[in-house]
């Protein structure tokens with residue numbers, strides 16, 4: 199089909215999802231693409247997170263774009279700074295930078311039925327008009343600040359892990375770290391050696407899989423991969439498919455493989471922590487893999503150091519000088535690190551998104567985030583999400599899922615370009631069916647074995663992908679017209 203009109207596309211977010219979307223849409227031949235990014239740089243979570251010890255617990259050769267492979271990762275598990283540099287380099291190398299407007303915080307997106315277009319307004323008062331709006335806003339980017347009595351009156355320093363102050367001097371300080379997710383574990387491991395004391399406040403403890411995360415990539419690998427890019431791509435595809443298969447297999451339904459990984463988590467604790475009292479304190483009361491699995495080669499060593507203390511009594515208040523716990527103890531503290539996670543189900547909110555007939559996203563999602571195949575929302579025509587609700591971020595990898603979704607979106611936008619479709623809006627029926635199926639498929643997953651994690655929404659649904667890679671590929675292979683209202 200020949201192009202009859204050039205679609206105007208606005209993408210919100212320049213993290214992994216937004217960079218992928220910009221790349222895929224431009225490759226599909228679209229020319230009018232604007233990417234709006236609230237941060238001062240691209241990278242999303244890798245731009246916002248700069249805390250000490252930040253390391254990706256997914257091996258770097260699998261945690262990268264299939265369309266921009268990097269042969270020469272320094273470590274098997276890359277540091278945050280190297281990933282951020284990689285993302286920035288990809289944007290430059292693929293000449294995506296001219297599409298991206300940094301420091302541009304979108305406050306509202308409003309659908310105009312008459313004109314069949316979106317108007318996007320930013321905090322600075324600028325307006326953008328688009329035929330298609332793609333929300334690539336990520337999910338772990340609104341820091342969760344716990345409501346602890348007295349926190350505002352603390353006279354020392356309080357810092358959230360995702361808003362780290364590069365000038366903060368932690369050496370010789372009495373440090374409190376609240377939160378035992380992947381972030382808290384990495385921060386405790388990194389700060390313990392230089393701290394006067396470090397107290398790790400654990401409302402609930404986590405299982406940890408031991409891995410040698412400071413391992414360097416083997417010498418010679420980079421040279422070979424650089425020389426043979428086709429080999430690199432096949433190795434990447436193979437690694438991705440294999441890892442997705444293993445992780446889906448242990449997560450989605452009970453099996454001996456799941457039990458083997460769980461046994462490894464228990465063994466990691468048993469072999470590294472000999473003190474039975476401490477081991478008992480460190481033993482969670484739920485199954486390994488139920489929460490987002492923590493991987494660490496250093497935490498158990500750090501928490502057993504003389505200057506470290508695992509505090510499992512609950513925090514009752516923060517005083518001007520420290521933290522008080524339910525057993526009446528008070529620990530003097532200079533720095534409180536909030537490794538307390540994110541409002542994980544906000545997605546594009548607090549941005550106001552107003553769709554057909556004045557429907558707001560807050561109303562549409564009053565019972566929790568809900569989309570069709572992670573990408574389309576009833577009542578919001580010509581709007582798609584990339585890494586939206588139920589994305590397989592923990593099993594298949596954000597880069598792959600984002601690319602697949604962006605390709606799917608490109609197929610719809612191509613139909614607008616060739617004049618066969620002007621508006622596309624997913625039906626409520628198809629969305630309900632998808633979500634009902636997801637809910638049933640969640641039942642035997644390990645995430646549903648009785649723990650409290652950020653995977654759970656307020657409506658008690660699990661915001662993850664309960665299927666394998668092949669299902670993901672087939673669901674986003676091509677649009678199914680029966681599931682959409684078209685005009």
Ligand code: NAP
Pocket residue numbers: 253254255256338344345346359376377378379380381382399400401402490513537538539540650652
């Ligand atoms: P998280 O997993 O949501 O953990 C938040 C922690 O804060 C939990 O331990 C929680 O306790 C605790 N908490 C919250 N409110 C509290 C309160 N009022 N009092 C005491 N404790 C409180 O957050 P995260 O560690 O930042 O990790 C979020 C996600 O980011 C990870 O799961 C992962 O997907 C990603 N991440 C990835 C990497 C990587 O290497 N790839 C690194 C860091 C983060 P409860 O458990 O009791 O609720």
